[in-house]
Structures are given as C-alpha cells and as structure tokens.
Amino acid sequence: MDTVIECSALKKEFKINKRPKGFLGHMANLIVPKFEYKQAVSDISFRINRGDAVGFIGANGAGKSTTIKMLTGILAPTEGSITALGVHPQKDRKQYVAKIGAVFGQKSQLSWDLPVLDSFYLLQKIYQIPDQQFNQTLEQFTDILDMSGFIEQPVRQLSLGQRMRADIAASLLHKPELVFFDEPTIGLDVVAKEKIREFVRYLNREMQVTVIFTTHDMQDIEQVCQRLIIIDKGRKLYDGTVEGIKSTFGNEKKLIVQFESPACVYSIPGVSQKLKPNHVIEFSFSSDQVAVKDLVQALLAEHAVLDISITEQGIEQIIREIYEKGI
Amino acid sequence: MKKEFNFSVYLMYTKTIFLSKLVYKFDYVLGLLNTCIQLFIACLIWQTLYGGNASVEGISLPMVITTIVIGQGLSNAYFINDQAVSKLIKDGSISFTLLKPVSFRLQLLAEALGEITFRILSNFLPAVIIFSLATDVLPPAGVLPFLLFLISISLGFGVLWMLSSIVQFLSFWVMNVWSLSTIKNVLITVLSGAVIPIWFLPEKIASFVSYTPFGAIYFIPTRLYLGDIPPAEAGIYFTQQLLWIIAMLGISHLLWSMGKQRIVVQGG
Amino acid sequence: MEWLSLFKHYSVLTIKERFQYKLNAILVSLAVFLREGATIAVIYFMLLRFGSINGWEMYELLFLYSYIFFTYGLFILFFTGLRDFEGLVRIGSFDRYLLRPRGLIFQIIVAKVDWFAAIGHGSLGLLLFLYSAFQVNVSWSAINITYCALAIIGGVLIQAAIFLLMASLSFTFISVSNLRQILYWNTRKFAGYPISIFHASIKILLIYIVPFAFVNYFPSQFLLHKTDMAEFPALYMYIAPAVGFALFGLAMLYWRYSLQFYKSTGN
Ligand SMILES: Nc1ncnc2c1ncn2[C@@H]1O[C@H](COP(=O)(O)OP(=O)(O)OP(=O)(O)O)[C@@H](O)[C@H]1O
Ligand SMILES: [Mg+2]
Numbered sequence: 108m109d110t111v112i113e114c115s116a117l118k119k120e121f122k123i124n125k126r127p128k129g130f131l132g133h134m135a136n137l138i139v140p141k142f143e144y145k146q147a148v149s150d151i152s153f154r155i156n157r158g159d160a161v162g163f164i165g166a167n168g169a170g171k172s173t174t175i176k177m178l179t180g181i182l183a184p185t186e187g188s189i190t191a192l193g194v195h196p197q198k199d200r201k202q203y204v205a206k207i208g209a210v211f212g213q214k215s216q217l218s219w220d221l222p223v224l225d226s227f228y229l230l231q232k233i234y235q236i237p238d239q240q241f242n243q244t245l246e247q248f249t250d251i252l253d254m255s256g257f258i259e260q261p262v263r264q265l266s267l268g269q270r271m272r273a274d275i276a277a278s279l280l281h282k283p284e285l286v287f288f289d290e291p292t293i294g295l296d297v298v299a300k301e302k303i304r305e306f307v308r309y310l311n312r313e314m315q316v317t318v319i320f321t322t323h324d325m326q327d328i329e330q331v332c333q334r335l336i337i338i339d340k341g342r343k344l345y346d347g348t349v350e351g352i353k354s355t356f357g358n359e360k361k362l363i364v365q366f367e368s369p370a371c372v373y374s375i376p377g378v379s380q381k382l383k384p385n386h387v388i389e390f391s392f393s394s395d396q397v398a399v400k401d402l403v404q405a406l407l408a409e410h411a412v413l414d415i416s417i418t419e420q421g422i423e424q425i426i427r428e429i430y431e432k433g434i
Numbered sequence: 435m436k437k438e439f440n441f442s443v444y445l446m447y448t449k450t451i452f453l454s455k456l457v458y459k460f461d462y463v464l465g466l467l468n469t470c471i472q473l474f475i476a477c478l479i480w481q482t483l484y485g486g487n488a489s490v491e492g493i494s495l496p497m498v499i500t501t502i503v504i505g506q507g508l509s510n511a512y513f514i515n516d517q518a519v520s521k522l523i524k525d526g527s528i529s530f531t532l533l534k535p536v537s538f539r540l541q542l543l544a545e546a547l548g549e550i551t552f553r554i555l556s557n558f559l560p561a562v563i564i565f566s567l568a569t570d571v572l573p574p575a576g577v578l579p580f581l582l583f584l585i586s587i588s589l590g591f592g593v594l595w596m597l598s599s600i601v602q603f604l605s606f607w608v609m610n611v612w613s614l615s616t617i618k619n620v621l622i623t624v625l626s627g628a629v630i631p632i633w634f635l636p637e638k639i640a641s642f643v644s645y646t647p648f649g650a651i652y653f654i655p656t657r658l659y660l661g662d663i664p665p666a667e668a669g670i671y672f673t674q675q676l677l678w679i680i681a682m683l684g685i686s687h688l689l690w691s692m693g694k695q696r697i698v699v700q701g702g
Numbered sequence: 703m704e705w706l707s708l709f710k711h712y713s714v715l716t717i718k719e720r721f722q723y724k725l726n727a728i729l730v731s732l733a734v735f736l737r738e739g740a741t742i743a744v745i746y747f748m749l750l751r752f753g754s755i756n757g758w759e760m761y762e763l764l765f766l767y768s769y770i771f772f773t774y775g776l777f778i779l780f781f782t783g784l785r786d787f788e789g790l791v792r793i794g795s796f797d798r799y800l801l802r803p804r805g806l807i808f809q810i811i812v813a814k815v816d817w818f819a820a821i822g823h824g825s826l827g828l829l830l831f832l833y834s835a836f837q838v839n840v841s842w843s844a845i846n847i848t849y850c851a852l853a854i855i856g857g858v859l860i861q862a863a864i865f866l867l868m869a870s871l872s873f874t875f876i877s878v879s880n881l882r883q884i885l886y887w888n889t890r891k892f893a894g895y896p897i898s899i900f901h902a903s904i905k906i907l908l909i910y911i912v913p914f915a916f917v918n919y920f921p922s923q924f925l926l927h928k929t930d931m932a933e934f935p936a937l938y939m940y941i942a943p944a945v946g947f948a949l950f951g952l953a954m955l956y957w958r959y960s961l962q963f964y965k966s967t968g969n
Contacts, residue, residue, distance in 0.1 A: 121965060176966055181800045183962040197962075205803035216798050220719045232711050233802055235704070261722075464880055471888050475895075482899045483752040490751070613729035620733075620740040630744050634751045 109157040111285055111317045112178060117187035119148040119173050119341075147173040149341035152187075155319070157284075160311040162332035162349070163321040166430045170341040171321040172211075175289050178319070179209050192285060205234065208283035210275050212290035217262045223273045224258050227280060234281035241280065248276040251306055268299035275306065286310065288320045292327055304330045325422045337429060344429065349422070356425045361418045362390040362402060367411040378402065386413075443536055444544040451548030462556045469510045469561045476502045476629070477569055493633050496570035497660055503565050504659065505628025505652035511553035512591065514546050514598045516615035520605035529697060539690065542602075543595065550591075575661025582668045586655040589675035593650045596682035597622075603686055606693030627653035647678040705808065712812040720818055727818050734822030738771055741894065742830065756899050761837035762926055767894050768830035769918035773857035775824020781862050783814035787869040788878055794967030807866075807957070840925045849943065853921035856946030860917050861886075863949035870953070870960035885912050893918060898930035909938070916945040 122142045148170040155161055163171045176182040178189060180196030180203060189196055196203050217226045231241045249255050252272040257265055265273065271291060279286065288307065292300045308331055310316045320331060328335060329349055337345040337352075345352060366386040374380070377396040381389040390402065399417065406412060420428075477499050484495045519542075522528040531538050565571050574580035601618050605611040623629055625639075625648040632640050632653050643649045654671050657663045663671060720727040745767065749760040758766070778785070787810065790796050799809045840846060864886055868878045875881075889907060893914035897905055908915045916938070923931045924939040931939070 122963075172968075176797070179801060181797050181966055182964070200800065201803045201805075204801050207801075209801050211797070214794065214797070218715065218719065220722050221715060225715060225718070229711060229715060232708050233804060461880075464883065467884070468888060471891060475891055478899060479748075479755065479895060482755050483748060608725075608729075609723065610726040610729050613726075613733035616733035616737055620736045623740045624743050624747075630747050635747055636750060639747075 110154055111157050111159070112153075112155040112189070112191045112319075114154075114178065114189040114191075115152040115187055117148055117151045117174065117177060117189065118146070118185045119170070119177060119182060120185045121145045121147055146341055148177070148184075150187075151338065151341070151343050153336060153343065153346060155317065157317055158311070158315050159334055160307075160318040160320065160332045161334045161336060162328035163319065163336050163338060164323070164325070164328060164426065165338035165344075169338045171338055172289055174338065175209075175287050175319065175321060179207060179287055180204065205281065206284055208278040208281070208286040210278045210286070210288045210291050212271065212288075212293040215262065215270060215274050216277055217270070217273060219263050220261055222259050222261055223254070223265075226262070226273075226277060230277055230280050236281055240282070244280055244282065245276075248279070251309065252276055253302070268295050268302075271295060271299070271303065275303065279310070283316065285317045286319070288318065288322075290321055290323070292322055292324055300324065300327070307331050325426060329422065337426070339430065352425060353420075353422060356420075356429065358394045359420050360392060360394050360399065362392075362399065363416045363418070364388055364390065364406060364412055365414040367413055370410050372406070372410070375402065375405070439537075444540055447541055447544035448548040448551070451545045452552050465510075465553070465557050466560055469507060469557055470564060472510070473503055473506055473561060473565055476506060477565070491633065493631070496572050497662070498631055499565075499569055500572045500660060501627065501631045501653070501656045502629075503562060503569075503571050504656050505626065507558045507561050507565075508554075508587075508652060509622070509626075509628050511550060511558040512594060513549050513553055514595070516598055516601050516618075517605075517611050518542060519602040520609075520611040523605055523697075532694065532697070539599070542599075546595070572660060574659050578665050579658055579661050582665055583655050583659040586658050586668070586672065586675065587652075589672060589679065590651045590655050592679045593647050593675060593682070594622075596679055596686055597647060599686045600682060600689060603689035603693055606689070606696055622648055622651065625649070626651050627656070647682065650675045650678050705812075708804075709812050709815070713815045713817065716815055717817055731818045731822040734819060735826055738823060738826045742767065742826070745894075756896055756930055757928055758896050761834045762922070762928070763895075764830055765834040765838050765926070766896065766918050766922045768827050768834055769854070769857060769921060770890070770893055770914075771823060771827030772831050773827070773854055773861060773917055775820050775822075775827045776854070776858045777861045777865075778816055778823050779820035780811050780815070780858070781865060782816040782819065783810040783812075784862060784865045784869055786814065787865070788872045791869075791872045791964070792967075796964065797966055800964075806961075807954070810869075838926060846925060849924060850921070852943035853924070856943040857917035857921070859946030859950040860913055863946070863953040864912065866950070866953040866957055870957045873960045873963040873965070889914055896928070896930060898933060909934075913945060913949070916942045 121144070123145055151170075151174060163174065165171050173182065177184050178191060178196065180200050183197055192203060192206055194203050217223060218229075227245065230236075231238075236244075249258060252275065254269075254272055254276065257269050258273070262270060262273070275288075275291060291307075292303055295303070304327060307318055307320065311318045311331070318331070320327065322328060333348060335345065335347065335349050335352060336343060345355075347355075363383075364387065366388070369386055370388070372380065372388060375390075375397070378390050378392040381391070383389055392402070403415065480495065480498050480502065484490060484498075488494060519528070522531060531541075534541075562571065574583060597618060598615075601611060601614050604614060608614060625632075625635075625643050625646060627635075627643075627649060628651075632643055632649055635643065650671075654663070654675060658665075658668060658671070742764065745763055746760070749755070749763060753759070755763060783790070787796075790799075799806055799813075802809060835842070865882075868882050868886075871881070872878045889912040892900060892904060892908055897908050897915050897919050900908070905915075908919075920934075920938045920942040923934075924942065
C-alpha cells in the first residue's frame, strides 16, 4: 500500500523561559535567560497509508496537537524524522503544504471583518486554483456543508457551527490529498457535529482523501475513523482498529440481577459483587476469565431471580479507564 | 440614586493603582530611561541652538533647560489613558459602572492620580535629580515662587485633566478616540511650551496660545517657578487657570450627561 | 508577476476591511499625519528663531528629517506585518502562514499592507521631501537622483532589517517590545538631528549599532556636503544605500535560522 506519512521516534521538547522573580531576576534574565524543558511528545512512531482515516485521541495535554503541528510542518521535531507525501514537511514546506489541508477547531483562518466568500477568493489566489476548478469545488462545498445562507456574511456574524463549516471549506478548497483536523467538532451541538462527521466521511470514502482527526468525542471516532491512535503523556498507547480496542480492553462485563428476596451469593472467583437496592446485585467480571453462561446458570440454579440484564463497556468508558490507569 | 461622597473610597482607587504599578519594576526602569533620553536630546539641541550665547531675547539657556525638564518630564509622568471610557463603552461594561455607588468620574480621576503619583515618584523626580546634577536646571526663584509653583502646577494638571475628559466623553459619539487623543496631544506638544518654550514661538502663534488652555498646563507654573512672573501677579494667572478648568468642566459635564442619556436610551 | 496580483488582491481586502469603519480609517491617517507634523512644526519654530543647528539651515534639517518620515512611510506600507509580528507569534497565528504555499516574508508583507497608515506617515514625508529638496542647494543630476532613490530604498531596508531581527528574536523570547522600544524608538529620536552634535558614544550607536545614520545623515551629506561630515569617513556616504541591502540580507539569514524555534501556542 501507498504510505502517506511515516514518522519515527518523534520527540518534541518545549523550551520555556522561566519567569524571573523580582527586579534583579528580570535584569539577569535579559543577559542570561533561564529555561526549563517540557516534553510534549516523547516517542511516537507510526505509518499512515493512503485513504486511511485515523483518529487521534488522548487526554488534555497528551500531545495530540503538538504531533499534528509537527506533521503539518508548523513545528520542528526536537528529534525523530517525518516523511510525508514523500517529502520533508519543513524543508520542502511550500511543495508539501500545497497538497495538505489543516483545520484547527480553535483557530479560524478566515478574516474576521470580511465576508466568507472574500476569504475564499483570497485562498484561490494563494493556492493558484484555476477558476473552473474553484467554482466547481465551491459549489460542491456550499451544497454539502449547507453554507449558502451565510457565505456573504462577515465572519464575525457567524455562529460557531457556521464558522467551523466555513473554516473546513476554506482548508479544502485546493483539494488536498491529506487533511488534518484538530478538534473540528469542539463546542458544536449534536446536529452540527453530525454534519461535520458526514462531510469528513464523504471526503475520506468518496474522494479518497487521507484524514487525520483529533477529538474528545468518541462518537466522532466511531463514525469517521477506521483506525485509532491513543496518545498518552507524549507516547503512543494504542494503535489499531476501533473494533480492536473493544475486544482488547472492553472485556469487562456487568451482570445485573434482581432477586425475589434478599439473597446471599457465595463469592465466585474472578467476579466482584456490588449490592444495590431492591435486592439487586451487580456482578462485574472479565469475559475471558468467566463465561456469562456459567455464571447465569449458577445463579438461576440456586436463587429465585426476577430480572437479569447484561452490559458491556462502551468505548467511552474503556477510554476513560485507559486515561485513568494506563494500559 | 444619590451618590454619597466618601473620600476614602476614592483614596482606595488611587492606592490600588499605585500599588499595582510597583510590580512592574522593569517597566519603570525603561520608563526612566525613556524620559532621560528624551530630556537629554532636548537639552543638547537647545545647547547647540544657543551655541555659547549667554541669553537669547533675554532668556538664558538654563531657563530654557528648566522649562524643558519640568514640562517634558511632567508630561511623561502625566499618563492619562484617554481610551478608558471608550473601552468601557465598547465592551458594554459602562452600564455596570454607572450602577456602582461611586461617582464614575471621580473614580477615573482617582485611578489616574494613582498612576501619576507613581510616575512622578519613580520617573519625574529621579529624572529631575539626574538632570540637576548633570545640567543647569535652575532652583526655584525663592520660597514664595516655589509655593506658587506648587499651586499652579496642580491647577495645570486640572486643565490637562479637563482636556482629557472632554476627549474621553466624546467616545459616546466617536468610535476611534485614539485619533482624537493623538490630535489633542499634538496640540499640547506644540503649544504648551513643554517642547518649545512659548517665548520662542512666533509672535502670532504665541498670542494665539494665550487664548487657549495649552499654556496653562506647564508654562505658567514654570514661569512662576523661575520668577519670570512676579509673585504679585500670580493671582491673575491662577484666575486664568481656574477659568479654563471651570469652562472645560462645563463642557465635559454636558458631554457626560448627554452621553449617559444615550446609554440609557439604548438600554446599555 | 503573479505575486503582484496577489499583493493587489490583499491590498484591496485590507482596504475593504478598514473601510468597514470609514471615518475611523480617515481619522487614523489624519492623526498620524498631524503627529509627525508636530515634530516638523517644532523644528520649524526653533529654526525660525535660531537660524541653524551646527551649520544646518532650516531646509537642510527638514530635508534630513524627511528621510526618516518618508522611509518609515514606505516601511509601514510594506512591513506593518513585520512590525506587529510579535503579536502574531504570541497568539499562534503564524501557524497559518506556515501552512500556505507561499514565501513567509512575502506573506508577512502582503497580509498587512497598510495603506492608511502609510498615507499618514508617508505623505508628510513625501511632501516634506519634495518641498525641501528644491529649497536646499542640490543639483538634481541623474546621479544624485539615482543615489537618492537607492538611499531611500536602503533606508527602508535598514529599518526592515531591525524589525526582521526583532521578529526572529520573538521566536525565542516572549516579549521583544521593550527591546524594540530601546533599540528602535529611542534611537530614532536622535536620528532627526545631524549626528555631529552628539557625544561620541551616541555617534557609535547611530552608526554601528542601530545604523540610523545610514538612513538619513550620510545620504543627506552626500547631497548637501556640510562641513561637519569631515569627522566621519567619506566612504560612509558612498556605501549608505548598500548598507540597507546588506543588513536586510543578514537579517534574512538569521530569520531562516530562527524559524526552527517557532513554538506555536499550547492549543
Ligand atoms: N507552544 C508551547 N509552549 C509550551 N508548551 C506547550 C506548547 N504547546 C504545547 N505545550 C505543552 O505540551 C503538552 C502537549 O500539548 P498539546 O497541545 O499537544 O496537547 P493536546 O493533546 O492537543 O491537548 P488538548 O486535548 O487539550 O488539546 C502540554 O503539556 C502543553 O502544555
Ligand atoms: Mg489540542
């Protein structure tokens, strides 16, 4: 398969100017500045193939945005190497960025006081997009992203959801083959999120654009990405399919049983119990140690049971546990 | 709502600003450096202009240098943020300010005084000391002239403050107060005698200045300091300064009342 | 010439942006114009009484001063983005420049072309320059005109080089505004006068450290031949236009080197 990005042993350290204390400190700092180092990314390697849709997740401060910025060539890695679209993102900057797109949910690239359309025309000039292609793309995006209602309005008058859609369109007008989205759904309502997911899915599936996506919303990932990379404290924790994570980590199950009368169940190896009101007991266990069938049979054999329900861990919950405990 | 006058409240505003300035010690060194460079250049230029002449048209070089150090030194210390009201209007917080049980205008003045006291102590006085040692800054002509100077310089600040508050309250109508403020400052620079003493302005312009408030800010006090105005005539000049303050207070009050009305009408 | 059309496009956009607040834009130009005018008025009034400063007559001084205004006006037209670069770095907007397939300096220049400020600063400089150029005793031969044009470009480039250096430093330091205040604005206050009137240390500052002397003093001397040039090497008059090109070249190299230190922002 065709490799789009290959990066190995990426590391990024930020040099932070220590704020001097007092007046003498301030003077001394002018002459001999003091620094401390902060490691945002410690060691990350992966390879991304053409046509992939990869989701990056991780707790706040995990290093997702920093990784994206290195991949787009904004930041120089402290160590490690990146080859993307066959070039070095920083050394061959102009050649590289002409073929990629980047959307940063927190930062707009549109001109605050100008109509959206004006910013688009400017981008046409910057990327030297031929008129015909530009008009066609614009029409297509206006349609899919439902922008016709506000495209002539100044950006300062747009709602967050409208602005985000306009920003996404702006980043894609030049038909990039590789697109980075850093939290494009941040702060949006359910419907707006859905629109954006749909669009990204369309890009990826219909237009064969390689997509890299960071988010804190697991639904974004489930609906858009086939592949998931979890980053924690600057390291890669998991890299595989979205399904894979469920089968690898999501094996904790819960059996919730309501008994007819107060029941006392002997402890079963590998199963923990939690007493709930109304004669309910919640049994938690790992599905590769204890089979559901055996447990249910054992319970039914000895007790009078009113109701049984079984829950699996959702992906949200799996991720939460990974953030909290590590793998 | 009747706003009760409580002096200690305003003193608090002054003190808070004063103390907050103490934190940025580095800025204060830079500020002093700025003032010194500016005064240094001005003194050097006048020295060169005099070219060894003891006096020109009856004005000696030390008199000029004293005028410059007092005028430009103080104008650097008199830091008034002309855009304060404009900012409040733009972000809408002006209506909250009006609800507070203190007079907004006195609060502005109190805060400005905090900043200015700080700058006089940290910037003006050190610069005066440095320049008295390095150049011919004259001592006051006597005890009485010095006392009259102190009264007159306070009135001078009053004149400057009123000018500024007129500009500030114009921000109810004009969005870009920065421009108005800059234009006002240009007039002060050229006509107040702080950069070029009014003695040396062309006659027509000098007589024009006497019909404006600009000469009342720095130049009248300095002349009292130098004894260029005999103490016996001080009363006339004080009256002149006071009249300017009262006249501009009237205008500023009018602008403020009309502006406040606008806000109430617009619903904040 | 494709970049020229992009430059035009950007200019139209920034003017359009400014014209959303029309009165505002005009007032700003007017205020800037008057502020620069105040300096001139002061010199004018002084010289009206005193005749000359160290052998420099009124029009010669105005000629000397007009270089500063005129070059700053041109500088502001092209390099506002460079002057305000620190802000761009602090809020992380420089990210966007890095993501676009155009030269960085080019983008910095075109994205903030500021016609209104340029008109405020530059028109006074130009008027003053043209006015004083015919009052002073200079024969406007082809050589002199060429020299003068080159010196003006050089003067713009010297200031651009200073600001490019500051911009490069802003990748490493949080705030360079203090440094800029000391190096640029304070030094500039000296530069309006013939530098021969100053102490040796200030001459060194103006010639070798923040070379404002090459923006206006030496170019003026080439044309005016005042006697106070005797204390400086005559060579400086001839190389004055080249200094700007050389400094800007050096500043560009340092800029290229500094780019790797860009940190963006935390989100
Ligand atoms: N420009 C910078 N200067 C200093 N530290 C930085 C900078 N950018 C990021 N960091 C630090 O690096 C770490 C990783 O930040 P990063 O923005 O990559 O996190 P993230 O995974 O995107 O988090 P979030 O989900 O909150 O966006 C954080 O600790 C952050 O404080
Ligand atoms: Mg982030």
